[in-house]
Amino acid sequence: MTTATADRLRPARPRLTVDWSDVALNVYIGVFFLYLFLPLLIMVLAAFNANDTPSVTDWRGFTLDWFTGRTDAAGNLVVKGLPQEDRFIQGLGHSLAIAAGVIVISIPLGLSGALVLTRLETRATTLLYTLLVSPILTPGIVLGVSTMIFWRDYFALEAGLLTTMIAQGTFIASYCMLMFMARLQRQDRVLEEAALDLGASSFMVFRRITLPFLMPTIATSAVIAFLQSIENYNTTFFAIGGSWTLVTEIGSRMRFGLSPVINAIGVVFVVFTVTAAVIWTLARRRELARKAAA
Amino acid sequence: MQGNEVALQDVSMRFGDFVAVHPTDLTIRGGEFFSILGPSGCGKTTILRMISGFLRPSTGRIRIGDGDVTDLGPNRRPTALIFQNLALFPLMTVWENVAFGLEARGVPKAERRRRAEELLELVALPGQADKMPAALSGGQRQRVAVARALAVEPAVLLLDEPLSALDLKLRQHMRAELKAIQRKTGITFVYITHDQGEALTMSDRVAVMNQGRIEQVAATEAIYNRPATPFVATFVGEHNVFRGRVVGVANGHARVETPAGRFVGVNADGLAEHDEAMLFVRPERIALAEGHPEIDNQLDAEVERRDLEGPFVNVFLRAGGRPVVMHLTNVGDAAGRLDGRQRIGFAAEDALVLRAGQLASE
Amino acid sequence: MSNLTRTYGPFLTGLVLLLTGVWIIALIILPQVNLIDRAFVYVPRGGEAQQAALELERAQQRIATIDFDIRATEKEIAQAASGGGSAGAGGAPSPSNPFAPGAKIGSSNVVRPGMPTPGLAPPAAPPEQRLKTLETERAELQGQLGGLKERADRLKAEQQAATGYSLRNFTTMSGLHWRIFGMTLVYSFSVTVLCFLVCYPIAYAVAQTRSPERVALLMLGLVIPYAINELLRIFAWVMILANRGILNQLLDTLGILDLAQGEAVHWVASNGAVFCVMIYAYILFMVFPIYNTIETLDRNQIEAARDLGASTWRIHWRVVLPHAKPGIAVGSIMTFMLSAGSISVPGLVGPGLHPDWFSQIIYRNYFEAGNWNIGSAQALLLLVACTLFILAVMSLFRVSVREIAR
Known part of the structure; x- marks a missing residue:
């Protein structure tokens, strides 16, 4: 590997010693x-502790009560678990509704912005670009209050x-736009010309050529938009008014002291995240392997 | 089927300050194989894109058959374009690619499939209908592109250097096939190329373009034998060029004073005495003149190098400080031993005198 | 333009332009313009106009309450007439609207018109008599309403005529708030610098790992905590730092503290705790951009530099860092922006126990003091600070907007 000269230039280093x-x-x-x-592990473990202040040091026995709740023989609720926490369940419903709305808002906006920036070469392109990515660079709370x-x-x-x-869609659309731009820049524009030349209408060009090409990006954009929306706290907190989402409800519960039910939610999140991340990694590796083989 | 005539009237194209195509009149006859030949950047692709409808000319009108198409978009013209990179749709199967134009015209699926199979048969690609384009070889992809363009039954087929990505052998094979398809279908072919071999072997007529202007439109033989301008003379095939001044004219011939001597050639541009001129002689029209006093133009030259090219020997000489190339047929052994100072010459009928102008190599 | 119409036709092109226009104008520009507009309009607090508006609102609320009580009393009478029924109906809760504007603004010097609440009305009085009192009171209030409304409108119009654009929202901000603003920026900057110092070796190490299995594993290790909700990451730390949390338990076990005696270090009551949790919450926003740029660096460049005898320090300074510049810029901008604008960390780590962060001041002005214009002015200050930081980073690292957002 190294040339003799380089070996001489380099300070002599015996081969078998440890590289500190x-x-x-x-x-x-x-x-x-x-x-x-470590903090995440602590959070997960405390979800299974019978202690009603979340702790791992003060262990009062293993329990699943925080996930299921517990009723005594007479059917009275003794321990309030995740299913009995109505506001969390409703909050999840709100979160999902918002996320669905955000996907519906941000994908058309992001795609339009990307088409304008990649296809419309005007002198104002840089200005437009700066404007359209600015929501990503704006602090979430500013976005939240200004929209509200x-x-x-x-x-x-x-x-x-x-x-x-609306507030979430404003900046999530920018993320979608960046993904669409990356995809559109790799598109062979001649394909659209070829379709036109063969007599396709502009709708058909969009439906048969552009849309199929963008489909993978639309799917990943939807996933990213969904995750960003579900996870968002800072913007949501300022724009949600009297309503609440799962995440803002976790926040307001934390203000009043810690509850192991939050740990239980944490465990659900961790399980989902780990599963999704592992699947994603495996899928990506398979795709890389397939590309390498091709 | 008989292809349509394409007529350009006073068509020009400018992009900002840059004039890509100067005002041009051009008529391509119905059913002919027409090539537009020129170096890259000469404006030939611009003309093609104006005929196909991707560019709207800055001035002038374009007519295809009896209809003025100047204001129509590419999807409403009776033309089909075969792109340089073929532009096959990567997410569709071969037959879907071929049938795309029919889909755009609302042809039912079964009929589309049937037509696609027929066309794939025509371009010698049977049984490949359900493959994806990426699974085909370069030559096969070429055929799919041709089939896709033919599917819409165009009156005019436009080809933008479609063979440039292929290797030499396949290219020569495809030339013959394209020519055969053109004969079979009778469609007007407009073929863009920078390769004079392609233009000369396939075409009925050729237009040679340079810097946004068409320099000559003629049948292939005329382009080669009677180039109209110094550019065409030097772009198509090889020519020896002698620059000089006309010192006498008579009987359609002109005598030109050059640093290598005084030569007589055909006065194609009708030059008068004192005009600046260029005299062109093909290397294969120059012969050894020792003992042939009947040869009109003679000069002494020093042999510098000989390259054996099989049937020919290319002899590089120098006369009056200017290089001269001579192609000798490889018969006997005289050519192989040629050396030193030689007397060479050429007939007046083989030399062409044109008004001095720009050469292709400049 | 012709580029788009030629391919997609006038209708789709129009749609694309329309959507982009709506996004830019209605979602991006106008809300910010409105924020800026409010930031420069000063609304005097506790002034006559506001008090008049407050009195009007209270009178309207009082009428609504009386209406409710009248209905309840009528029901009571009807029940009494139909025989039986408890007399406790007078104690029914009155409607209350905690989100009503101005509900929390009241200061002690404001006289509340028409006091005793229906719950406190003497239950001894017979319902018919109570009904009568209520109806008289209602009529009286209704009579005042017109005058109150006219006065409130007049004062409001006068005030609007008087308020032009001014810097008063900024100049009236207290020295304490300015100090908090400054401290928030200093803290955010420190978070950014610390995150960079911690992350750079990690990003470099992951990018230089050769075995694909190991890279996949390391990436998983980074992606999982990154994808887990910010609040849960904060929650995990609050568990550690709480008064009876793991850290204090540990100190107790070591004999440094005695929790049983009520001894505890109030970690969460300090800005230091907020600072630490913030690093934990936002550190991964620094790792990924740096990793992405270092990953594109040709390894041979490092080998070549090493072969030429460059020291590790010099390789990083001359080869790796210059290449990673855009990534460092992105990471710094994101980390700074998130820290300076974070409401989650200061709001949830020891809420109310540690000195305020600027985001909390903004929150108070909007949702507790109800003073949106001062809140807007402060939000604008934050936005300007972040914009200046972005511009500074861009010029320092010589990167363009296009390199930042990719």
Whole structure:
């Protein structure tokens, strides 16, 4: 590998000794991942502790009560678990409704923005681009309040699920736009010309050529928009008014002290995330392997 | 089926300050194989895109058959274009590709499938209908593109250097096939190329373009034997060029004073005395002149190099400080031993005198 | 333009332009313009106009309450007439609207018109008599209403005529709030710098890993905590830092503290705790952009530099860092923006126990003090601070907007 000259230039280093910088880096990685995962592990473990303040040090026995709730022999609820927490369940419903709305808003907006930026070469393109990505770079709370007061001032629309949808859609559409732009830049424009030349109408070009090409990106954009919407707190908190989502409800519950039910929700989130991440990784590796084979 | 005539009247194209095509009149006859030949950037693709409808000309009208199509979009013209990179739809099967134009015209699926099979038969691709384009070889993809274009039964088929991605052998094979398909269908073919071999072997007539202007439109033989301008003379085939000044004219011939000597050639441009001129001679029309006093133009030249090219020997000489190339037929052994100072010459009928102008190599 | 219409026709092109226009104008520009507009309009608080509006509102509310009580009393009478029925109906809860504007603005010097609440009405009085009192009171209030409304409208119009654009929302901001603003920016900047220092070696190590299995594993290790909700990550830390949390339990076990004696370190009551949790919450926004850029660096460049005898330090300074610049810029911008605008971390780690962060001040102005214009001015300050930070990073790292958002 190395040339003789380079070997001479390099400080002599016996081959079999340990490379301390490598060891240090590996130890560092280990500590970093411990830092990332230890708090999450603690959160997960405490969900199974019978102690009604979430803890792992003060262990009062294994229980699933926080996931299921518990009723005594007479049928009275003794321990309130996840299914009995109506506001969490309703919050999840609100979150899903908002996420669905955000997908419906942000995919057409993102796609339109991407088409304008990639296909319409005007002198204003850079300005347009800056404007269209600015929601990503704006603090979430500013986006939340400005949307909330704007719709109330001009359309008498009270803060709620709809304003939250709009506020989230504003910046999630920018993420979708960036994904669509990346895809559109790889498109062979000649295909659309070929279709036109063969007599296709502009609708048919869009439906048979452009849309199928964009389909994978539409799918990933929908997933990303869904996740971003479900997870969002800062923007939602300022735009939701008297209503609530799963995440803002977790937030308001945390203000009043800790409850193991939140740990239970945490466990559900962790399980979902880990499963999805593992599936995603495996799918990606399979695709890479297929590409390498082709 | 008989293809339609394509007529360009005073058509020009400018992009901002840049003039891609100067005002041009051009008539392509119905059912002929017509090539537009020129170096890259000469405006030939622009003309093609104006005929197909992707570009709207800055001035002038375009007529196909009896209809003025200037204001129609590409999807409403009776033309089909075969793109340089073929532009097969990667997410559709071969037959869906071929039948796309029929789908656009609302033909029912069963009928589309039947037509696609027929066309694939025509281009010698039977049994490949359900494959994806990516699974085909370069030559097969070529045929799919041709079938797809023919499916819409165009009056005019436009081809934008479609063979340039193929290797030499396949290219030569496809030339013959394209020519055969054109004969069989009778469609007007407009073929864009920078390869003079392609243009000369396939076409009925050729237009040679340079810097946004058509320099000559003629049958292939005329393009080769009677080039109209210095550019055409040097772009199509090889020519020896002698620059000079006309010192005498008579009987349709002109005598030109050049650094290598005084030569007589056909006065194609009708030059008068004192005009600046260029005299062109094909390398294969130059012969050894030793002992042939009947040869009109003679000169002494120093042999610098010989390249054996099988049937020919290319002899590179220098006369009056200018290079001269001579192609000798490889018969006997005289050519192989040619050396030193030689007397060479060419007939006046084989030399062409044109008004001085731009050469292709410049 | 012709490019789009030629391919997609006038209808689809129009739709695309319309959607983009709506997004830019209605969702991006106008809300910000409205925010800026409010930021520069000062609304005097506790002034005559506001008090008049408040009195009007209270009178209207009182009428609504009386109407409710009248209905309840009538029902009571009807029940009494039909025989039996308890007399406790007078204690029915009165309608209350906690979200009514101005509900929390009331200060002690405001005289509340028409006091005793129906719940406190003497239950001894017979319902017919009560009904009569209520109806008289209602009529009286109804009579006042017109005058109140006229006065409130007049004062409001006067005030609107008087209020032009001014900087008063900014100039009236207290020194404390300015200090909090400054501290928030300093903290956010420190979070950004610390996150970078922690993340760079990680991003480099992952990007330099050769075995694809190991890369996949490391990426999983980064993606999972990144994908788990921000609030849950904060929650996990609150569990650790709480008064009877894991950290104090640990100190108790070590004998440093005695929790049984009520000794505890109030971790969550400090900005330090907020700071630590913030790093944990936003650190992964720094890792991925840096990783993405280092990953595109040709490994041979590092090998070549090493072969030429460059030290590790020099390789990073001259080869890796310059290549990673766009990633560092993106990571810094995201981390700073998220930290400066975070309501989740300061709001949920020891709520109310530690000194406020600027996001909390903004929240109070909107949702507790009901002073939207001062809130808008503060939100604008935050937006300007973040924009300046982005511009500074862009010029420092010499990257364009296009390189930032990819």
